[in-house]
Amino acid sequence: MSMHKPFATTLDVGSSLANHTGSWRTERPVYVDRLPPCNHACPAGEDIQGWLFHAESGNYEKAWRALTENNPLPAIMGRVCYHPCESACNRGQLDAAVGINSVERFLGDEAIKRGWAFAKPTMNSGKRVLVVGAGPSGLSAAYHLARLGHTVEIQEAGPFAGGMMRFGIPKYRLPRDVLDAEVQRILDLGVTLKLNTKVANIEDSLKAGSFDAAFLAVGAHIGKRAFIPAADATKIVDAISVLRSMEGEEKPMLGRRVVVYGGGNTAIDVARTVKRLGGEPLIVYRRTRDKAPAHDFEIEEALQEGVMIKWLSTIKQAGEGNITVEKMALDEKGFPQPTGEFETLEADSVVLALGQDVDLSLLDGVPGLEIKDGTVQVGPNMMTGRAGIFAGGDMVPSERTVTVGVGHGKKAARHIDAWLRSETYAPEPKHEIAGFERLNTWYYHDAPKTVRPMLDIIRRQSSFDEVQGGLDETNALFEARRCLSCGNCFECDNCYGVCPDNAVIKLGPGKRFQFNYDYCKGCGLCVAECPCGAIRMEAEEI
Amino acid sequence: MSHQPVKFYQTGTFTVGNRLLGEEDRSVQARGDRSNALNSGHRACQGCGEALGARYAIDAAMAATLGRMVAANATGCLEVFSTPYPETSWQIPWIHSLFGNTAAVATGIAAAMKVKGKSDVRVIAQGGDGGTTDIGFGCLSGMFERNDDVLYICYDNEGYMNTGVQRSSATPAAARTATTAAVGPEPGNVFGQGKFVPAIAMAHEIPYVATATVADLHDLEAKVTKAMSIHGARYIHILVPCPLGWGSASHDTIRLARLAKETGLFPVFEAEYGEQKSALAIRRQVPVEEFLRPQKRFAHLFGAKPNVQSLARIQAQANRNIRKYGLLQEEGIHA
Numbered sequence: 001m002s003m004h005k006p007f008a009t010t011l012d013v014g015s016s017l018a019n020h021t022g023s024w025r026t027e028r029p030v031y032v033d034r035l036p037p038c039n040h041a042c043p044a045g046e047d048i049q050g051w052l053f054h055a056e057s058g059n060y061e062k063a064w065r066a067l068t069e070n071n072p073l074p075a076i077m078g079r080v081c082y083h084p085c086e087s088a089c090n091r092g093q094l095d096a097a098v099g100i101n102s103v104e105r106f107l108g109d110e111a112i113k114r115g116w117a118f119a120k121p122t123m124n125s126g127k128r129v130l131v132v133g134a135g136p137s138g139l140s141a142a143y144h145l146a147r148l149g150h151t152v153e154i155q156e157a158g159p160f161a162g163g164m165m166r167f168g169i170p171k172y173r174l175p176r177d178v179l180d181a182e183v184q185r186i187l188d189l190g191v192t193l194k195l196n197t198k199v200a201n202i203e204d205s206l207k208a209g210s211f212d213a214a215f216l217a218v219g220a221h222i223g224k225r226a227f228i229p230a231a232d233a234t235k236i237v238d239a240i241s242v243l244r245s246m247e248g249e250e251k252p253m254l255g256r257r258v259v260v261y262g263g264g265n266t267a268i269d270v271a272r273t274v275k276r277l278g279g280e281p282l283i284v285y286r287r288t289r290d291k292a293p294a295h296d297f298e299i300e301e302a303l304q305e306g307v308m309i310k311w312l313s314t315i316k317q318a319g320e321g322n323i324t325v326e327k328m329a330l331d332e333k334g335f336p337q338p339t340g341e342f343e344t345l346e347a348d349s350v351v352l353a354l355g356q357d358v359d360l361s362l363l364d365g366v367p368g369l370e371i372k373d374g375t376v377q378v379g380p381n382m383m384t385g386r387a388g389i390f391a392g393g394d395m396v397p398s399e400r401t402v403t404v405g406v407g408h409g410k411k412a413a414r415h416i417d418a419w420l421r422s423e424t425y426a427p428e429p430k431h432e433i434a435g436f437e438r439l440n441t442w443y444y445h446d447a448p449k450t451v452r453p454m455l456d457i458i459r460r461q462s463s464f465d466e467v468q469g470g471l472d473e474t475n476a477l478f479e480a481r482r483c484l485s486c487g488n489c490f491e492c493d494n495c496y497g498v499c500p501d502n503a504v505i506k507l508g509p510g511k512r513f514q515f516n517y518d519y520c521k522g523c524g525l526c527v528a529e530c531p532c533g534a535i536r537m538e539a540e541e542i
Numbered sequence: 543m544s545h546q547p548v549k550f551y552q553t554g555t556f557t558v559g560n561r562l563l564g565e566e567d568r569s570v571q572a573r574g575d576r577s578n579a580l581n582s583g584h585r586a587c588q589g590c591g592e593a594l595g596a597r598y599a600i601d602a603a604m605a606a607t608l609g610r611m612v613a614a615n616a617t618g619c620l621e622v623f624s625t626p627y628p629e630t631s632w633q634i635p636w637i638h639s640l641f642g643n644t645a646a647v648a649t650g651i652a653a654a655m656k657v658k659g660k661s662d663v664r665v666i667a668q669g670g671d672g673g674t675t676d677i678g679f680g681c682l683s684g685m686f687e688r689n690d691d692v693l694y695i696c697y698d699n700e701g702y703m704n705t706g707v708q709r710s711s712a713t714p715a716a717a718r719t720a721t722t723a724a725v726g727p728e729p730g731n732v733f734g735q736g737k738f739v740p741a742i743a744m745a746h747e748i749p750y751v752a753t754a755t756v757a758d759l760h761d762l763e764a765k766v767t768k769a770m771s772i773h774g775a776r777y778i779h780i781l782v783p784c785p786l787g788w789g790s791a792s793h794d795t796i797r798l799a800r801l802a803k804e805t806g807l808f809p810v811f812e813a814e815y816g817e818q819k820s821a822l823a824i825r826r827q828v829p830v831e832e833f834l835r836p837q838k839r840f841a842h843l844f845g846a847k848p849n850v851q852s853l854a855r856i857q858a859q860a861n862r863n864i865r866k867y868g869l870l871q872e873e874g875i876h877a
């Protein structure tokens with residue numbers, strides 16, 4: 001450098017990279033995975049956001065595989081699950097919840113259509129587990145146990161697998177080929193299914209088969225009775241037997257005018273079945289529509305099909321060809337009280353749909369069990385008071401749904417697996433919930449929910465064809481893409497873009513991002529502008 | 543608008559990128575190989591809107607010119623925080639001149655390129671609102687009037703921020719600055735006549751004038767790209783919130799830019815040869831208070847006794863913009 005040049009032109013150009021502005025920071029952003037409310041609400045513990053992520057890019061097989069990590073029955077779930085996930089979905093606060101259930105069904109149907117199978121277990125533990133009952137809970141446990149390498153035998157009293165999914169839920173809501181396909185795929189894992197094999201005494205069956213542990217899921221099949229003074233000729237039957245007989249050769253003979261007593265989903269299913277058989281169903285229920293345990297959409301669908309409902313009425317007596325009902329009135333606490341007003345209605349038969357009790361006879365003489373309110377008590381690990389015997393589904397205290405049963409089966413399988421190794425299973429701690437307030441919803445497009453097609457009313461009244469249709473490829477994709485990806489990075493590049501200091505490193509597709517703390521000043525723009533709440537500010541340790 | 547929002551891909555084109563979109567529909571900022579014209583290590587405040595806006599704009603210009611460009615830079619934060627001798631954050635040929643002569647320097651560079659037969663090397667002049675709307679205004683008007691082949695970008699943070707937040711002719715009414723104290727019957731900056739340079743640029747009937755904010759990246763990039771496809775004098779005015787001068791949280795920079803647009807206080811539009819061609823419609827309209835309240839420079843308008851009069855006058859300004867530039871969806875001009 002010449003000595004005559006002014007100082008300000010003598011130095012070589014340096015890069016500002018030498019200036020580590022990260023030292024200004026008092027808080028640092030960190031990438032997190034928060035728990036989406038849908039996942040949190042799913043009784044089967046599905047990673048919904050996780051499988052929707054794959055569906056969004058059209059990778060349906062990967063989505064299905066991610067889904068079935070937790071739940072082996074997506075085509076069934078997509079039809080009969082009451083989808084508490086959708087009630088919790090954050091998108092509900094924006095326009096309408098993501099149609100999680102319809103995408104699930106699409107994936108389930110796609111898997112059946114394409115013949116996707118589960119990966120076979122890679123090891124054998126040498127342990128034998130007995131599963132009693134081939135309902136959703138037993139099937140789920142068998143699936144997870146088999147994948148964990150155990151030898152599983154299901155003993156089922158009935159002539160087919162499925163439990164209430166076959167002998168309760170009518171065909172028009174769950175076509176049997178769908179049920180068969182999903183059951184078969186579980187059996188293909190190497191699970192043994194013994195039909196027409198009622199377990200009379202669990203200790204004997206355990207010993208006879210040299211089992212190391214058992215999972216009981218016998219459901220609740222004994223229809224509750226109510227005392228109704230009746231003439232000999234009156235036909236009084238219970239709903240479960242009516243629905244069960246629908247699966248046999250002989251269809252139930254109930255006459256033309258059929259009174260269904262109760263206000264739950266079973267009452268609705270029986271009434272809609274009667275309608276399809278050509279009868280005239282009348283539901284009699286002691287409280288009001290909003291107090292009825294049946295889901296409102298099911299009541300609505302029944303009414304559309306021409307099912308009649310008499311609210312605020314109890315049956316006092318059944319005569320020949322008629323019944324007498326008493327009108328009720330709700331007291332200030334919402335309980336129905338008799339009014340002394342009576343009415344006679346035409347009735348060829350009365351179907352009682354008043355709930356079910358559990359048949360616990362297989363547990364007679366088992367030591368250490370605790371039975372309360374007709375159900376078997378289990379610990380947080382799903383084990384009964386008798387070591388090695390676990391239980392789940394309708395026979396334990398809980399909400400009685402297919403999805404809860406599936407969740408119990410999974411949970412029990414994990415604990416059984418640990419128990420067989422004399423260990424305890426400790427689930428990973430749950431992430432904090434990605435509530436709506438965590439989202440920056442500016443970035444999401446307005447996109448109305450896709451509605452699933454419904455069968456025309458004439459066929460709904462006269463056939464057992466499936467009522468609700470599925471989505472096709474394009475609208476399933478659209479629906480999946482409505483997901484906000486709550487709490488989990490979906491690679492929108494916002495953090496990478498909005499950082500004024502280029503302190504976010506893009507790692508490439510599927511690899512997400514990383515902070516460059518040498519330059520991050522901790523302004524928090526990435527946190528504020530992350531649409532899905534996948535970044536958190538943490539105080540810097542000083 | 544020159545870009546089409548792609549619908550129903552979860553976020554459409556509102557986000558910077560989107561793994562579900564083709565590369566061509568993603569922004570320059572989403573690219574792993576964007577030029578990062580303004581590199582890390584610069585000394586701008588946390589959450590500086592000007593640093594962000596400058597990288598957005600210059601990276602887009604670099605992409606549009608395949609890296610064949612030069613920039614002249616007025617004195618101001620952008621120059622001071624990026625280039626303390628002998629270090630610089632700029633990864634482009636860059637020249638600092640004076641506070642008020644940037645447009646003229648850029649004109650000179652363009653002329654020199656022409657003489658050297660390098661007309662493919664494009665020239666950008668950039669400066670703050672002070673350097674543009676006040677001291678550099680004469681040079682700028684000359685550059686427009688001569689239709690020199692320069693894109694001038696003004697990063698408007700509504701004050702002389704580099705020297706300690708003094709008022710400029712772009713400072714909004716009622717804002718408190720170091721020179722417009724929040725005292726007296728009309729606290730803060732006066733409700734003056736206003737000096738909206740994009741409108742003055744339009745009056746020169748130059749080929750292209752546009753406004754943008756750091757909250758609408760796709761729009762900003764589309765405008766820079768379009769400007770680089772045109773020869774002659776072009777002007778882009780970008781609103782860049784300043785946490786220090788506005789008294790706002792560093793994480794609110796983009797939110798405030800968004801609110802400036804959504805209230806109607808800052809109209810986002812483009813014009814060709816003096817005629818408005820399009821406007822970026824307001825998507826979720828909000829009252830001006832939403833924009834004003836998070837900023838300490840407007841704190842005196844709120845509190846126990848809100849200054850309803852001033853608030854009403856500011857809302858009237860927003861309403862006027864909405865009317866004048868057609869900022870509501872139904873009324874907007876959409877090319």
Ligand SMILES: Cc1cc2nc3c(=O)[nH]c(=O)nc-3n(C[C@H](O)[C@H](O)[C@H](O)COP(=O)(O)OP(=O)(O)OC[C@H]3O[C@@H](n4cnc5c(N)ncnc54)[C@H](O)[C@@H]3O)c2cc1C
Binds near residue numbers: 198
């Ligand atoms: C009419 C009706 C409609 C319903 N609709 C829905 C719905 O739409 N969505 C929903 O989520 N839930 C619905 N449910 C509830 C749901 O079907 C049950 O909660 C679920 O099936 C319970 O699963 P599980 O595995 O515990 O028992 P189950 O499904 O009842 O299965 C138990 C199985 O164990 C077998 N078994 C019983 N005793 C023995 C024994 N001693 N030895 C061997 N095998 C034995 C039974 O034969 C049966 O196959 C409905 C229920 C009914 C009755």
Ligand SMILES: Cc1ncc(C[n+]2csc(CCOP(=O)(O)OP(=O)(O)O)c2C)c(N)n1
Binds near residue numbers: 701
């Ligand atoms: C002729 C002259 N007068 C005053 C200054 C001092 N000065 C440097 S930057 C600046 C203000 C810059 O304001 P603006 O252009 O709005 O840029 P900002 O810092 O806000 O980005 C001033 C007054 C100067 N450099 N030259």
Ligand code: SF4
Binds near residue numbers: 484486
């Ligand atoms: S938007 Fe997606 S991730 Fe969020 S709750 Fe709904 S389904 Fe789950």
Ligand code: SF4
Binds near residue numbers: 590591619623784787
């Ligand atoms: S004073 Fe304002 S414009 Fe200047 S560096 Fe700080 S935030 Fe950016």
Ligand SMILES: [Mg+2]
Binds near residue numbers: 670672698700701703
């Ligand atoms: Mg300024």
